[in-house]
Amino acid sequence: MKRLTIFTPTYNRAYCLPRLYESLSKQTVQAFIWLIIDDGSTDDTASLVQGWMDAGKVDIRYIKQSNQGMHGAHNTAYAQIHTELNMCIDSDDYVPVDAVEKIIHFWERHGSNEVSGLVGLDADTDGHIIGTELPSNLERSTLFDLYARYGVTGDKKLVYRTELTRRFPYPQFNNETYVGLAYKYYRLDMEYELLLLNEVLCHVEYMADGSSNNMLHQYRRNPRGFSFYRIELMKLPFGSKWFKLRQAIHYVSSSIIGRNRHFLQQTPQKGLTLLALPFGFLLYLYVMMKTRPA
Numbered sequence: 001m002k003r004l005t006i007f008t009p010t011y012n013r014a015y016c017l018p019r020l021y022e023s024l025s026k027q028t029v030q031a032f033i034w035l036i037i038d039d040g041s042t043d044d045t046a047s048l049v050q051g052w053m054d055a056g057k058v059d060i061r062y063i064k065q066s067n068q069g070m071h072g073a074h075n076t077a078y079a080q081i082h083t084e085l086n087m088c089i090d091s092d093d094y095v096p097v098d099a100v101e102k103i104i105h106f107w108e109r110h111g112s113n114e115v116s117g118l119v120g121l122d123a124d125t126d127g128h129i130i131g132t133e134l135p136s137n138l139e140r141s142t143l144f145d146l147y148a149r150y151g152v153t154g155d156k157k158l159v160y161r162t163e164l165t166r167r168f169p170y171p172q173f174n175n176e177t178y179v180g181l182a183y184k185y186y187r188l189d190m191e192y193e194l195l196l197l198n199e200v201l202c203h204v205e206y207m208a209d210g211s212s213n214n215m216l217h218q219y220r221r222n223p224r225g226f227s228f229y230r231i232e233l234m235k236l237p238f239g240s241k242w243f244k245l246r247q248a249i250h251y252v253s254s255s256i257i258g259r260n261r262h263f264l265q266q267t268p269q270k271g272l273t274l275l276a277l278p279f280g281f282l283l284y285l286y287v288m289m290k291t292r293p294a
Contacts, residue, residue: 003031004031005086007086007088008036010037010038011040013041031104032059035081037076039070071225074088078162078165085159096202099201116161120156120201121202123204124204125203130154134156135196141194143185157202177221178225183233219253245276256281
């Protein structure tokens with residue numbers, strides 16, 4: 001029985017998906033399913049994937065939906081996954097040949113219902129770790145503490161128990177396609193820790209058309225999604241005052257972009273939001289200036 005689903009949200013990425021497919025087809029352990037969520041692609045993604053399905057080298061499930069953004073694709077994936085574990089690999093990334101083997105063997109030795117899953121390392125295409133390694137003296141931690149308490153930096157690869165990732169679905173806002181994915185991860189942090197696996201599970205490449213490289217434009221186009229995310233981070237029972245103030249500043253900025261006149265009534269941190277007003281306005285001006293049409 002397969003224990004892991006690797007899911008890939010994709011939108012017009014037929015040009016880079018073959019590299020990921022090749023890395024999955026070469027896995028030393030094939031005890032996984034590759035779930036592809038096609039988020040409204042208009043290129044030849046469907047025919048490309050059909051060819052791979054016909055080849056039968058990888059157990060592939062393919063779902064096409066109207067464009068809903070990364071968080072909408074995650075919602076769809078979590079509703080469809082039935083394996084014990086799941087991991088997201090973006091369409092422009094790929095995995096080492098022994099990634100699945102490392103995950104499954106590690107989970108068989110250390111996994112339990114007491115943790116939400118495990119966290120491993122990302123590396124660039126040259127094999128250099130993104131940011132820092134995980135603390136060698138820890139066996140488990142929340143994701144939030146890794147960054148805020150232990151000084152971990154850089155993207156990391158998350159493998160979660162599927163029954164938990166069905167919780168806290170991302171909200172959908174009309175005409176918007178972005179909500180911060182970490183909302184779900186921090187909510188799970190409130191109940192569980194992650195096991196730490198200091199092994200590279202994914203090689204990443206930040207493409208010019210990727211979400212990370214277009215964040216300011218995402219910020220401007222999705223004010224309600226960003227406001228929701230900042231509200232949820234301000235609600236967290238952990239995090240410093242400075243952390244909460246940063247969320248309030250972004251909340252003010254997104255509220256102005258979204259023309260939300262009721263943002264002071266809706267914030268869970270009224271004092272911090274009032275303090276954040278001038279900084280949030282300056283951030284709003286910066287975003288508008290940087291994203292104005294050429």
